[in-house]
Amino acid sequence: MPTGTHLRDARRQLFDAAERVLLRAGPNGLTSRAVTDEAGCAKGVLHRHFTDFDAFLAELVLDRAAQLDSQAHALREAAGTGTVAGNLTGALTTLFGPVPVAIIPLITFRDELRARLRQAMPGGGVAILAQVTTAVSAYLADEREMGRIVADADVDSLTLSLVGGGHLLFADRDPGPPTTATVNKLVTTVLAGVLPQRPRRA
Known part of the structure; x- marks a missing residue:
């Protein structure tokens, strides 16, 4: 080499x-x-x-976390279009791509890295997951404002269920990432009861 x-x-x-x-x-x-x-x-x-390897890793995580911003923006732009379940299914698949999912355990198991990330940005100790959570929460709030989610929907609880469940689905990539149908099943289950019911035809 x-x-x-x-x-x-x-x-x-x-x-x-x-x-x-x-x-x-x-x-x-x-x-x-x-x-x-x-x-x-x-x-x-x-x-x-870089001053040391943890400083390098912190910059790496922050750089990759920033890349999620454009994906988060795309999700918010999708509010009011398509279906809520379809938008979230696509977003979770993108936001929990191979690199973000690989970075999460790196943060989890390196105490010094988490400490540096907390100093660098709010919520930095759970970077990546924090970005995904913020994106999903903002999107759900937008859809609720547009009436595509019921007015009394608990956006915080929905977000935790979607992000936590999504992470579990994507964390084990052996033999591969979950199918779109599997992700959609999670999303539709979480959203059950918060999507306005269409009137039945007589």
């Missing part, structure tokens, strides 16, 4: 390398040596850009 490769955009290439290692080897396999080997650079490159 080369040790003197020049990285044109070192931070971006190190982040991308860490993502590949994380997806391939899981949180336990994500070490500074594994990242620099994957990026094809000297180990010192990482430490020239």
